[in-house]
Amino acid sequence: MWGWQGILALLVLAWTLQCAGTFVQVRRYRAAFRELSNGWSDGWMGAGKGGSALRGAALAMVVMGPDERIRRAVSIRGRTVFAQAERLAHLEGMTAEALRDEAARTPKDAVSAALLSALDQIATVRAAQAARAEKSAQGRADEDWAEAPA
Numbered sequence: 001m002w003g004w005q006g007i008l009a010l011l012v013l014a015w016t017l018q019c020a021g022t023f024v025q026v027r028r029y030r031a032a033f034r035e036l037s038n039g040w041s042d043g044w045m046g047a048g049k050g051g052s053a054l055r056g057a058a059l060a061m062v063v064m065g066p067d068e069r070i071r072r073a074v075s076i077r078g079r080t081v082f083a084q085a086e087r088l089a090h091l092e093g094m095t096a097e098a099l100r101d102e103a104a105r106t107p108k109d110a111v112s113a114a115l116l117s118a119l120d121q122i123a124t125v126r127a128a129q130a131a132r133a134e135k136s137a138q139g140r141a142d143e144d145w146a147e148a149p150a
Helices: 004-037 096-104 110-147
Strands: 044-052 056-064 070-077 085-087
Touching: 004 044, 004 056, 004 070, 004 085, 044 110, 056 110, 070 096, 070 110, 096 110
Parallel strands: none
Antiparallel strands: 044 056, 056 070, 070 085
């Protein structure tokens, strides 16, 4: 009775459910990302992933102000489409270095690993911005030197 048509129908149903679940997860991630990125006009935002599929994965998004204090931290933890964004209010107001130290104490924890990854992303972006600013300043200095009267 369950020939290959039945098995194929079950595979199509499973694939459809997986696509719907992925769609829900992406919408939740984008909503959390949009809420964080629209909150401030200055500072940096980093997103990171920690954990694994077997132990449970987590995503973390961190917003850091110019004073290097954490303005907002959010994690999305879980293996299913039911995972919701959770605000990590106890981290807000900490310095980036203090957050890095706290997260490094439990490196096997998926959220801690995701927070470290997000902080690394912020550091990378800041370094790239500083390099561009230095290069731009050097270019302006070269132009000023070339235009100087002899």
